[in-house]
Amino acid sequence: MLQEYHPAAESQPSFTLGAFQKIQRKREILDQQSHFHLAITVILISYLQIMKMKIFIGKQDLGSAIMNGDIYSCGGLRGYITPALKDCQKNVRGHWEKAPSMNTERAGFSMTTLGDSIIAAGGFNSRGIPLKTTKESGKSWGMIPLDSIELFDGNSWKNLTNKLPRPIGSHCAVSISDTEILFIGGENIFSSRSNDIISSVIHFDINDGFTGKQIPNMKYTRKKFGCAMFKGEVYVAGGDVTEGVVDGRRKSKKKTADRTSEILNLETLVWSFNRGKI
The missing domain is CATH 2.120.10.80 (Kelch-type beta propeller)
Structure with missing residues (x-):
């Protein structure tokens, strides 16, 4: 005797709330990993761009001046356990570019616009004067006051024969x-x-x-x-x-x-x- 076919009588796969929550959790984990990888990629690209543009982060005791509409930033320190710097950057329409370096490493000095030139004077220099070792860098730098003066004409720095009456910073x-x-x-x-x-x-x-x-x-x-x-x-x-x-x-x-x-x-x-x- 033929039995009447009832589709509802077939066994249907069960899809419980717990299974749905597991799938949703896996999706969230994949999304988090994707966002993490994206953040790492952005940080890496930003770092490479910063290094390419020679923009130094965390500098202190640096000098700055405006000449012919451009901002110049020079010297300074990247921390009190590091030697002074002599590199310079120029900001042109919101972007930093490498500029000619000073002749002397300086920190805590003055940069002053004088006509069509910039005068860098005094400050402190720690070049080649390690005093003691530290855990961070292995060296601690003693700061020596300077009496020298440099002039920047837009192309290069030159040392002036005139010096400050006494070293100051x-x-x-x-x-x-x-x-x-x-x-x-x-x-x-x-x-x-x-x-x-x-x-x-x-x-x-x-x-x-x-x-x-x-x-x-x-x-x-x-x-x-x-x-x-x-x-x-x-x-x-x-x-x-x-x-x-x-x-x-x-x-x-x-x-x-x-x-x-x-x-x-x-x-x-x-x-x-x-x-x-x-």
């Missing part, structure tokens, strides 16, 4: 004409001792060298501070300072000058405190 420099620069403050040696910070101002002329023109000292000793020329006056602000020293006389033990600013009037040659604090 961590100072600030501002051009007050197309031929004149004031080198302000800084420190005589690379150390954390406050009595090495200075307040003096040195007048330099590209044609006559150091003229010996008497410029009064700042009211505070400063290093690693900012300076600029504005409407015939020189402004200085912030920085590391000698604790409690004003006009060379100890006033208190409180550190205050790192939030102050001073103004030098170039006509009267008198320094005055700017109102308010940074």
Whole structure:
């Protein structure tokens, strides 16, 4: 006797929730691996591009200046356990390009635009002066202050015969004409001792060298501070300072000058405190 065919009676493959979750989990793992490989590829490509463009990341105590609309960046350190650098880069329309290197490795120096040239002066040099071993690099570099000056004309750097009256670093420099620069403050040696910070101002002329023109000292000793020329006056602000020293006389033990600013009037040659604090 023929039995009536019922399709629903056939055994159907079971597809449980647990099996679905396993498949979904495998897909998620594959997606994560794909994203990880993609991220590694992007990082590798970015690294190769950075190395190709010679852009150095993490530099400190470097110099920078603008000449003919281009930003130049030179020297500096990649850490206090490494020697100073002398390489330079130029930023052209948002992209960094290799530029001619300075003749001397420098960190904590000044780079100042002077007419159609850039003046690099002073700073610290650690070339060939290993002091002790360290776990990170095997060497620790002693920093020696410099008195040398270089000029960049857009094509190459050349050493000037004129030198700073004394080696200084961590100072600030501002051009007050197309031929004149004031080198302000800084420190005589690379150390954390406050009595090495200075307040003096040195007048330099590209044609006559150091003229010996008497410029009064700042009211505070400063290093690693900012300076600029504005409407015939020189402004200085912030920085590391000698604790409690004003006009060379100890006033208190409180550190205050790192939030102050001073103004030098170039006509009267008198320094005055700017109102308010940074």
